[in-house]
Amino acid sequence: MNRRHCATAAITLVCALALLTAPVQAMAAPVPEPGPAATAPAVAKKSLEEVREEIDTLYRKAGAATDAYNLAEEQSEKQSGEITRLAEAIADGRAKIAELKDRAGAQAREQYRNGGLPPGAQLVLSGDPDLFLTGINQARTSQQAAKGMLTELKQAQEDLETYAKDASLNQEKIEANRVKQAKARKSINAQIAAAEKLESQLAKEERAGLLELERNAASTAQAAWLSSGALKDINREASPAGKQALAFATAQIGKPYVWGAEGPGSYDCSGLTSQAWAAAERPIPRTSQEQWRQLPRIPVQDMRPGDLVIYHGDASHVGMYVGDGLIVHAPRPGRDVTLAGAGSMQILGVVRPDR
Template sequence: MGTGKRGLITAAVTVVCAVTVLAAPGTAFAAPTPTPTASATPTARPTLPPNKDLEAVREKLDKLYHDAAVATDEYNAAEEKARKQSAEIVELAKKIVAGQKKLDDLKDRAGAAARAQYRTGGLPPAAQLMLSDDPGQFLDGAGRVLQGQRATKGLIGEMTRTQEDLKLYAADASDRWDKLEANRKAKAAARKKVKQQIAAAEKLQSQLEKKEKERLAELEQEAALKAQTDWLDTGILKEINGKASEQGKKAVEFATAQIGKPYVWGAEGPKSYDCSGLTSQAWANAGHPIPRTSQEQWKQLKHVDVKDMRPGDLIIYFDDASHVAMYVGDGAIIHAPRPGRTVTLAGAGEMPILGVVRPDA
């Protein structure tokens, strides 16, 4: 048991370290710098494509970045589970160490009792009393014999329970380890998907000329403005008049202070964030921890009607809850949009709203 015990503790600590390394911001995908291709003669570039062609590019980019966001949520969820399971393995290892120490102590006590019996000729205490010629000694000792029998029975029972506990702890630790390995693989698969989607988006953008990129940016702004205008034209702002709670104000202040910091998938500060990394850290800073991913925030937090939302509430976007932003009032949000962008202030209606959740309901 000693060797297994040390091995389990070592494995648990190794897992914690591995999870920490895998979760470090430095492992986030970095955008490759396009390498210029040498050419003997300049190649003529086609004229600026019509808006409808660039619109198709914009839609393709949106799809790629959306898929990257979904994969990022998968990555964050796997990371969160792995972190929790590694901590549970460490706790189980501590219980195994304590249980083994207790069992060793119980065995020492049982051994001491056996050695004492050997020194008295191997006769049990009851037999020794029956052979005594002193009736007083017999009567006085009878009570002690009964107590000793009860103590021995209790000692054996405690040893049995401790051994059973150790078996349960070991089985539980093995189960946690299997789940940890499964989540490690899920995390690696999600990381691969994120990188693939972002690489595809960057490759598509690298094929555009400067003027095409500028026009593409204009199209993106126009699409966002139209969506926000359509949302405002519903008259929704006339109905939204909720005031932020004290914790909500703190969350908004935190989010506001992060404006300008880069988006990095899987990051939760302090130098960079992904969308749910920003919202979860904002509310943790406000003293109210919430789930790490946008999908879990949507599942676990209280839903409120859009017209009832107040600053600090979280707006969940898209049917798959793949994006989240913090509502800050006056129809605006603060969010970490996507790779290549920074934490920014934007219109709450720029993306399709799935619903609103309130962390401090």
């Protein structure tokens, strides 16, 4: 009986514990939903130096896209000019073909008036030996002229077909460049908008601090560059054409940077340098990348005023050396044409338009 009583007591105790436990679980308070502040861990605010570097990167990307846009535009202009030239050639070719056909028609009409007989047959049937001997050379000359005319007509028709194909190909290139321009324009606007948004989020004193950081970074890089002995002679003499280009470029100081602009009221970096050398009657490529690719390169330590200093690994920026370790350049959106240290940015190399 004692075992049975103990078992019964144990079962009773288990049931009691179960009843006591169940209500507690059912009535437990729900876990609160995470509020807005708990959705993600707080993001540490970027330092002003990090913001400066991010803005600088965005503007550099915008500069590279600007170069792509300018190159596509330049190529489109060249191809449009080629299409105009081909259109004139096509018009001339059609006029030449019409003239040759008129001459062939005149010969056919002349043969018809002579009874439809070719000149050689007319001579054989004439019965006059003197006329035959006299006219045989004329017949040969006429045959050679007719043969030459047919050859010329065939060549003119082939040229016309070639011109038409070339014009069609150039039109396709123009359309392809328009697509490139649209993509580049979209990229430029996106990069500039992102950079401007970052700057707009800064307080007034932070913007002043950002400008000071930019100046300090440029000054530090310039001092390191000069102390490295990068230049053998800091003030070489400019060439006559270089002086003209330099006079034009420095006269633009204070005018705003606008991407794609070539003056007279605003410039982008390569718009300034290309127009400066155009003023010196030495046309150069429109973009900094093409200036780097096509113009003669010289050692950095040998550069003189008027030379172009190409910056960054992708050749996306350019300035003109003015002497005393300085360049004149159009920096970026939101800035004006100004003087800066030649070594304040990463130098890729130097080119000389009038070498």
